[in-house]
Amino acid sequence: MSEYLLRAVDIVKTFTGVKALQGVSLDIKPGEIHCLAGENGCGKSTLIKVISGVYQPDSGYIEFDGHKYTSITPRESIAMGIQVIYQDFSIFPNLSVMENLAFNTELAAGHKLVNKKRMRQIAEEALAKINFEVELDRLVGTLSVAEKQMVAICRALMFNAKLIIMDEPTTALTKKEVAALFEIILKLKAQGIAILFVSHKLNEVFEISERFTIFRSGQLIATGNTSDLDDRKFTYYMTGREFENVKFKPAFEAEKPVLEVKNLTVPGAFEDVSFELKPGQILGITGLLDSGRTELSLALFGLRKVTGGDILVKGKKVSIQSPRDAITAGIGLVPEDRLSEGLFLPQPISENIVISEIDQLSNALGVVDRKARREEVEKWVSELAIATPNPENACSTLSGGNQQRIVLAKWLACKPDVLILNGPTVGVDIGSKHDIHAILQRLANQGMAVIIISDDLPEVLENCSDLLVMRAGKIVARLDPATADEALVLHHMM
């Protein structure tokens, strides 16, 4: 047997003239945890699809267990012991855990009639492999994201997998769940199963992987042992750019707070939350997924019914019943989920930028001043460096980082006094992440009050002048990011 379980050598794959993979190679040893990293569009997903047989490479070959293949079909790939766990897990939400797990085996065995007892046995065996406990009769649609992922992993293990490929498995997981996933991955490794872990999150790569491979624009940039890798090198390999991490320091100290929140309560989400925010400040709010951080942002934006407490803007009490009220009061919100809350994806970039201020760009009869609109669009496209040849193109043509800039532009165009950002850099590539942080720091220094809600601890520690930690609907700690470290924040979060 060769040293490597899988070798993909000089793989070239072209899509209608675009070279998605320009002769990349990837080697995975048996039983190792290998991290494949790279920004969106670097060819990670394409290579996975070549390995799993979904795409046929234009040239190059794949070696698995010492056998050489110039192309494989999905069926062969599964038979060889390669399993891919995609981001959407490919499980049936309307079926029970048991049915999901036993489905493939039942089909393969050609059983025409359903035998619950046999299916239960198959499912129980599958769950036992990673000691995962879940009620077999629960519908998969009612499980949490992490539990769904476990079901998908259990199902993958049923096929005597030798290599499990996980495509960005931590995207929708909370910190606790990520830790649980990593434990499972180590367990799998102990069973001799190799893991190809696809991610663009630096800390995860360091934490879990033994070796790494980094792609950029369809080319292999670096591969080696993770122990030889550091923060700077990683970022450089990913982006080809060097970044200075600038720790935020408020440029000035304002006297009066622009936003005061007093004993705010939304039943079932959070209670008795109080804080104040001055112009030029960046306030970080962190906490686990169920800590009430998202609900707090929605309440400040008029999307949750507040039962107690007051919100004061510039010293005056305001009643915020709808997003329109919030905008009038000078509050903007960059929401958590860009795709379902932030952007009209199929619509032009220009429309997305001006939608919230369209009434200001129109006359009394509601007729849009087209010149003013065009100028406004051009201004924001250049100010935030949104990379598009034509602002009339659909938002969906842009990368995550540029899409987030559009959402940012939409709110900046409304000239808010307070800008709340919930997960401002989720799903955004490293380069854009740095740019967005720089923009936020600049805005604060120009006098805007900013709230960053995020569970990306380096992000809040680096960019905030104040940090609140929420747990189970309450503010449990107020920390100074200049002195706090991740361990301390985590201690308060858990």
Added chain:
Amino acid sequence: MNTLQSIYRKDRHIARLVIMMILWLVFMAITRFSKFYSIANFQTIAGKFPEFGLMSLGAMLCMITGGIDLSSVGIANMTSILMALYMRYRAANGAAISGVVIAEVFLIAAAIGFAAGALNGILISKIHIPPILATLGVNQLLTGIALVVTNGKAVSDIPTAFSSAINQKLWKVVPGKRGTMTGLIPVQLLFFIAAAVFVWFLLSRTSYGKKLYLMGTSENVARFSGLKVSRMLIVTYALSGMLAALGGMIMLANYNSARSDYGSVYTLQCILIVVLGGVSPTGGKGKISGVVLSIILLSLLEAGINRFPQISSYYITLIWGAVLLLVMVLNYFVDHPIARKKS
């Protein structure tokens, strides 16, 4: 040729509608030239299609929000019955129906339509009834009211001034009998043109139009963007109701009577027209030019088929269904080109 190609590329959907229309006009020119290509024939077409054309414009607005309006015909019939009764009342003592009264009738009709449409909008936005059910319910309700008021009979004996005012033809340039000149442009067509220009202006030049498209793309994002979603929906369905009521007034003039079951085929026909015109049933997409083209295309098809006495008019429904499915299938293949995979 290159400019033609670029026009085609710019909007394939509208280009296809134009091509279909040209093919049909050529076909009619070859087969039935003298019977089809007459001023009188086109005047008949232009006097008829505003009935459902006006309704379709409203249905289009609703479909851009991602909803649907099935109450157009109910609103049209109830309004025209009420207005017929109103005009009989005004003319009860032998009083003449003047232009002022006709204008008054149109204003009241528009207001009734607006209110009925607003009811749709309130049911949909405040009570969260799915548009298909809310508008179907309102349609049944209004048709029911119309039935009860009229006992299912037609309301006729309307002062003829109304019908003749709407049925006249303006711009007297066409040579008529005995050396006189008759008009060219049917008044009904002017109503439709005015409404189409109004809707075009709303959609492409006003903040309402911009908001409408975005709201149709995603109501949730619209809410997060600070749009007043409920108010937008109510206004949109109210506008649709108003346009439907105007369509009803054209029907009243064309038939010189009103009845609770006139034009019942229009309900679905309007939806077909709007979809055929390139408005996405999931919302957020669609142009008025496409809808106007599809209204005209269907009118020309119907009028053309009527020139073949051997073909029963029952075939019209069949042909419309076939045309609609053909367009949907073509759209599918434009949106999902075969053998082109993306990573």
